[in-house]
Amino acid sequence: VDADIPESDPAVIECAIFDVTLRAVDGRGDPLAEATVQVTPPAGWGTPLLALTDEEGQVTLGLVPGADHAVIILWRGFGVADTTFAPDADGTLDIECAVHWATFHVTDADDGPLPGVQLVAMDMGTFGVVGFGTTDGNGTISLRLPDTSYRVEVYWRNTMVLRMDDLVLDGGDLEDTLACRVFRATVVVEDRYGEAISRVPVVLEDGTGAVVATAISDGDGQVVFQLGEGSYEATGLLQTTYRWTKIDMERSVVLD
Structure with a gap:
């Protein structure tokens, strides 16, 4: 300084201080909500910040210096980011996480x-x-x-x-x-002459007698079930004048 600096024309000292928000994102760039973020500022610039991201995956840092900050991010108990950032402008910085x-x-x-x-x-x-x-x-x-x-x-x-x-x-x-290991079991409903019977309800029970599936036979007398491994028993029901009656067709099948 080689002259007075009047109050009417003060000297302006521009500092490398920026208003920063961090956003945690996955590999597709989508935000990570409820991630734990720890930001450690440069030495002499305060204490580390520990915060949870909001629904937009963001944590507001406020005014921070334009120098290296360490950031660690945890999500669902896993460390998904461990890196540094140095802001050079106001705005939002994305931290891509291993998600x-x-x-x-x-x-x-x-x-x-x-x-x-x-x-x-x-x-x-x-x-x-x-x-x-x-x-x-x-x-x-x-x-x-x-x-x-x-x-x-x-x-x-x-x-x-x-x-x-x-x-x-x-x-x-x-x-x-x-x-x-889920298999298709086909049940065919036929009369005593080997002719297919359509529209017959078929009930499938497991080894404990619990009903696991029901279906109605199609035009070819067939019912197809998707079943896990185990033993099953299929029973067809025939509608009489007054009620549904079991057909004498009980059949056991083992899927393995």
Whole structure:
């Protein structure tokens, strides 16, 4: 300074201080809500910040210096980001996390889709449940999961029909077909002369006597059931004048 600086024309000192918001995103750029974020500022700039992201995956830092900050992000108990950032402008900074989508097409043994089955993804290290859901009408389910190794189990009518270990999610989305031990059992309803009988209700019971499925025979006298491994008994019902009566056609079948 070689002259007075009047109050009417003060010197302006521009500081590298920025108004910053962090946003945690998955591999597709979609926000991660309820992720735990720890931000450690440069030495001499205060204490670390610990906060949860909102529904937009965001944490507001406010005014911070334009220098390296360390950030660690946890989601569903997994460390999904450990990096640094140095802001150079106001705004929102995206932190991409090691979180991706696993899409499963669940089928029976004949490649037919299995809608309405439950799928559970467990961490191979702890066998803790990380994600679960139910397949849609096409037998498909998508789960957003942290990158790690998984055990996947599929349940059909409360029975486990598939277990797959060491399914790895690492650096990208995954798509796979899971063929389960679910089989198609065809029941044919015929009269004593071998002629097909249509529109006959068929009741299927398991080894405990519990009804597991019912259906009506088609024009060829056939009923097709999707069933897990086990022993079953099929019974046809014939409508008489007053009531439904069991037909003498009980048949046991073992699927293995």
